[in-house]
Amino acid sequence: MQAAEKVFAEAGFGGATMQLIADMAGLPKANLHYYFPTKEDLYRRVVQDIFEIWLHAADSMDQAPGPIEGIGAYIQAKMDISRRHPNGSKVWAFEVMHRAPVIQDYLETTLRAWTTGRVRLIERWIAEGKMAPVDPEHLLYMLWATTQHYADFGHQIETLNAGPLSDADWQKATDSVKTMILRGIGAL
Amino acid sequence: MQAAEKVFAEAGFGGATMQLIADMAGLPKANLHYYFPTKEDLYRRVVQDIFEIWLHAADSMDQAPGPIEGIGAYIQAKMDISRRHPNGSKVWAFEVMHRAPVIQDYLETTLRAWTTGRVRLIERWIAEGKMAPVDPEHLLYMLWATTQHYADFGHQIETLNAGPLSDADWQKATDSVKTMILRGIGAL
DNA sequence: AATTTTCTTGACCGGTTGGTCAGGCTGTGG
DNA sequence: CCACAGCCTGACCAACCGGTCAAGAAAATT
Numbered sequence: 001m002q003a004a005e006k007v008f009a010e011a012g013f014g015g016a017t018m019q020l021i022a023d024m025a026g027l028p029k030a031n032l033h034y035y036f037p038t039k040e041d042l043y044r045r046v047v048q049d050i051f052e053i054w055l056h057a058a059d060s061m062d063q064a065p066g067p068i069e070g071i072g073a074y075i076q077a078k079m080d081i082s083r084r085h086p087n088g089s090k091v092w093a094f095e096v097m098h099r100a101p102v103i104q105d106y107l108e109t110t111l112r113a114w115t116t117g118r119v120r121l122i123e124r125w126i127a128e129g130k131m132a133p134v135d136p137e138h139l140l141y142m143l144w145a146t147t148q149h150y151a152d153f154g155h156q157i158e159t160l161n162a163g164p165l166s167d168a169d170w171q172k173a174t175d176s177v178k179t180m181i182l183r184g185i186g187a188l
Numbered sequence: 189m190q191a192a193e194k195v196f197a198e199a200g201f202g203g204a205t206m207q208l209i210a211d212m213a214g215l216p217k218a219n220l221h222y223y224f225p226t227k228e229d230l231y232r233r234v235v236q237d238i239f240e241i242w243l244h245a246a247d248s249m250d251q252a253p254g255p256i257e258g259i260g261a262y263i264q265a266k267m268d269i270s271r272r273h274p275n276g277s278k279v280w281a282f283e284v285m286h287r288a289p290v291i292q293d294y295l296e297t298t299l300r301a302w303t304t305g306r307v308r309l310i311e312r313w314i315a316e317g318k319m320a321p322v323d324p325e326h327l328l329y330m331l332w333a334t335t336q337h338y339a340d341f342g343h344q345i346e347t348l349n350a351g352p353l354s355d356a357d358w359q360k361a362t363d364s365v366k367t368m369i370l371r372g373i374g375a376l
Numbered sequence: 377a378a379t380t381t382t383c384t385t386g387a388c389c390g391g392t393t394g395g396t397c398a399g400g401c402t403g404t405g406g
Numbered sequence: 407c408c409a410c411a412g413c414c415t416g417a418c419c420a421a422c423c424g425g426t427c428a429a430g431a432a433a434a435t436t
Binding site: 017019029030033039 | 395
């Protein structure tokens with residue numbers, strides 16, 4: 001699964017080869033096909049895994065008393081995921097850009113339900129005067145975009161940074177995102 | 189070029205085929221190879237085109253008196269590009285996720301020079317007290333991430349939106365991004 | 377009109393891909 | 407020891423890929 005995640009992330013579904021995944025995992029290609037009959041089966045598993053991780057990242061948001069804690073924790077969680085699972089994030093991006101041929105049903109069921117739930121949470125915070133009256137959906141898009149950017153466009157960031165991001169760099173990035181967004185929604 | 193942009197965007201470099209691009213453009217494959225000897229030549233042209241468009245989008249930022257006008261105009265320009273050239277944006281995303289095998293030199297020369305120029309501009313605005321002391325580079329990342337998200341993840345947004353975005357939807361998206369970011373950097 | 381250059385195209389080729397399959401290997405229960 | 411089920415794998419195949427090429431069509435030049 002780790003090898004598959006990496007290869008799919010770096011080459012996309014079309015560019016990835018079962019041979020390369022097998023080599024990277026130290027298996028004969030035929031053995032890989034024993035467990036995952038088709039390339040699409042393997043790919044689907046990788047996409048579903050990262051989706052599960054993302055869903056759990058929102059748990060911290062739910063029982064928070066307000067946006068400072070809730071959205072702050074969500075940013076923290078998603079930045080951590082971007083750092084630790086950059087490949088999974090990339091595979092998800094590939095899939096969505098591909099018009100989600102494999103996980104369209106997930107988008108329409110699970111993700112939509114998740115989204116409307118958080119939209120209602122944000123609307124409550126707005127009604128309680130805990131943050132400015134921003135559009136909740138576009139706030140969610142901004143949260144996804146900004147945090148996932150550090151995974152999906154990590155290569156671009158590393159090039160501009162002249163090297164991989166250090167612990168301090170990640171801390172600074174997370175703090176910057178938190179500060180700008182929380183101030184942006186009038187929560188600070 | 190239009191056909192190539194679309195096919196590369198929807199399948200990535202590895203998944204795209206010259207045959208499909210040729211068919212979509214209404215040409216025999218051999219004729220396509222007459223103008224673009226290799227698949228990589230065609231791909232490079234597509235990536236360079238969107239990069240040029242993005243560079244020009246920053247013109248409005250340069251002669252602005254302050255962040256409200258400058259960054260506001262930049263957000264407007266990049267949102268317009270996301271709407272009109274979603275495929276180009278996706279190809280760029282594919283390329284960067286691929287660790288930029290084709291345009292790494294652009295990242296290291298043109299993009300790096302462009303970035304340091306804007307960083308200095310933002311630092312001047314901060315020194316002049318026109319905005320809060322945010323980290324300029326992470327602000328740029330946030331601008332790129334948020335605006336390009338509407339192109340790269342357009343399919344996800346349309347799914348949650350239950351259909352394509354209308355003129356009013358795009359207006360609302362642009363306003364939301366502008367408001368949240370400008371307030372986030374203390375310019376409002 | 378003749379000639380030269382540019383463009384267009386169907387047929388073709390070596391190499392690679394996802395996937396198959398027959399047969400060997402391993403471990404467990406009797 | 408045997409038998410049997412699940413696991414493993416080298417060799418193989420049809421399909422498809424990027425790219426070539428020779429020969430013809432069109433356009434430009436003389």
